[in-house]
Amino acid sequence: MQRSYLYRLFLFSLGILVFFQSYAQDPQYSQYYAAPLYLNPAFAGSEMVPRVGFNYRNQWPGLQAQFTTFSAYFDTFLDDYNSGVGLLVMSDTEGAAQLRSTTIAGFYAYELRLGERAYFRPGFRASYVRRDIGFFENLIFANQINPADPTGPLLGVGNNLDGFGEPVNLLSLSAGGLFFTDKFWFGVSADHLNQPNQSFLENGISNLPYKLSIHTGYRISLGTGGYRRDFTHMYKERYIVPTLNYKRQGPFEQLDLGAYLYLEPLILGLWYRGLPYRPIENQSNRDAIVLMAGVNLISGISVGYSFDYTVSQLGIQSGGAHEISLSFLLADRNKTKIRGRDTILPCPKF
Numbered sequence: 001m002q003r004s005y006l007y008r009l010f011l012f013s014l015g016i017l018v019f020f021q022s023y024a025q026d027p028q029y030s031q032y033y034a035a036p037l038y039l040n041p042a043f044a045g046s047e048m049v050p051r052v053g054f055n056y057r058n059q060w061p062g063l064q065a066q067f068t069t070f071s072a073y074f075d076t077f078l079d080d081y082n083s084g085v086g087l088l089v090m091s092d093t094e095g096a097a098q099l100r101s102t103t104i105a106g107f108y109a110y111e112l113r114l115g116e117r118a119y120f121r122p123g124f125r126a127s128y129v130r131r132d133i134g135f136f137e138n139l140i141f142a143n144q145i146n147p148a149d150p151t152g153p154l155l156g157v158g159n160n161l162d163g164f165g166e167p168v169n170l171l172s173l174s175a176g177g178l179f180f181t182d183k184f185w186f187g188v189s190a191d192h193l194n195q196p197n198q199s200f201l202e203n204g205i206s207n208l209p210y211k212l213s214i215h216t217g218y219r220i221s222l223g224t225g226g227y228r229r230d231f232t233h234m235y236k237e238r239y240i241v242p243t244l245n246y247k248r249q250g251p252f253e254q255l256d257l258g259a260y261l262y263l264e265p266l267i268l269g270l271w272y273r274g275l276p277y278r279p280i281e282n283q284s285n286r287d288a289i290v291l292m293a294g295v296n297l298i299s300g301i302s303v304g305y306s307f308d309y310t311v312s313q314l315g316i317q318s319g320g321a322h323e324i325s326l327s328f329l330l331a332d333r334n335k336t337k338i339r340g341r342d343t344i345l346p347c348p349k350f
Helices: 005-021
Strands: 051-059 067-078 083-094 099-110 112-115 118-133 168-180 184-191 211-218 220-227 235-249 252-263 266-274 286-296 301-310 321-329
Touching: 252 286, 266 301
Parallel strands: none
Antiparallel strands: 051 067, 051 321, 067 083, 083 099, 099 118, 112 118, 118 168, 168 184, 184 211, 211 235, 220 235, 235 252, 252 266, 266 286, 286 301, 301 321
16 A cells, blocks of 8 residues: 555654654653652652552543653551652653653652751662553665655565564662651652663664753642531641752653642642743753642542643644543551651642
8 A cells, every 4th residue: 555755754763753863751640740750769768658640641632742751659648667668650642653651650759857847758669661562563674665656666675674663671770768747859860870772773772861850849728618518527628839840861851830729628739841941952941831620538538630731842633641640548557656746748639
């Protein structure tokens, strides 16, 4: 079946980008605090009780080259060791070439008390990553296009690259730290410290660049609302939380800047993602405006939905991005045990 020249050119360019010159980037979540272990391994066990969470993101559904990410995680706190442990499984599919990544990661964090209502948590992550191309047989290479008849039948030579199309297995090591009080937090995480080789070619070298994330915020009380309709007979909480999250990987930089408004049990969020004063390859570095709504129930269930309104050159015709998060705090089997922490982590749930 004949294909248009533009379509062939696109697929050829895509093959070049994927296998030779691309700067791979990790998946990202707009609701980054709803994916706490992915954001920073120091969050493992930070809720002090067992926690289960799920995240789903569909980016640019209006394009054939959409990105979809799904992850599930579990973490808990081990009182006898003053430590948090966790497990995360993530599946990510990128673009028209269906570049697929499957990640299984284990986490460990230790909690240190620095003073009254002040804590520091160092954390570590070890990840096994398997990457493969879903439709590599559909990619078109230069030696398949007849220069005399670019829209005619494809030549039969195709790919003759050693190892092309075979899955790649990686081991990635990460570390992070989190300082927090009852109102303020500051975290730093660094992923892919060993910069593993992700090349699909047998003798190729394409190191996965390390990723740096810096995240912080401050909780500002807005007083209290009415009584909760439960056995606690406590007032509902109200507060606003300005936050920022700076990310850098390879030549790419981004900044998430915004705030959450909490009117128990409702949470609303609004933030901007981009770094327009620092362009990438002469292209404006602006991405999206993110709108979020969620509920955080006293039972320990949190549900959130967010939409990315694309403001980059792709425009809203790309379909933006839809994201859903869900988490559960499970029953605390050690609720009668006296713990050393005298505050809760003030980070948003989303």
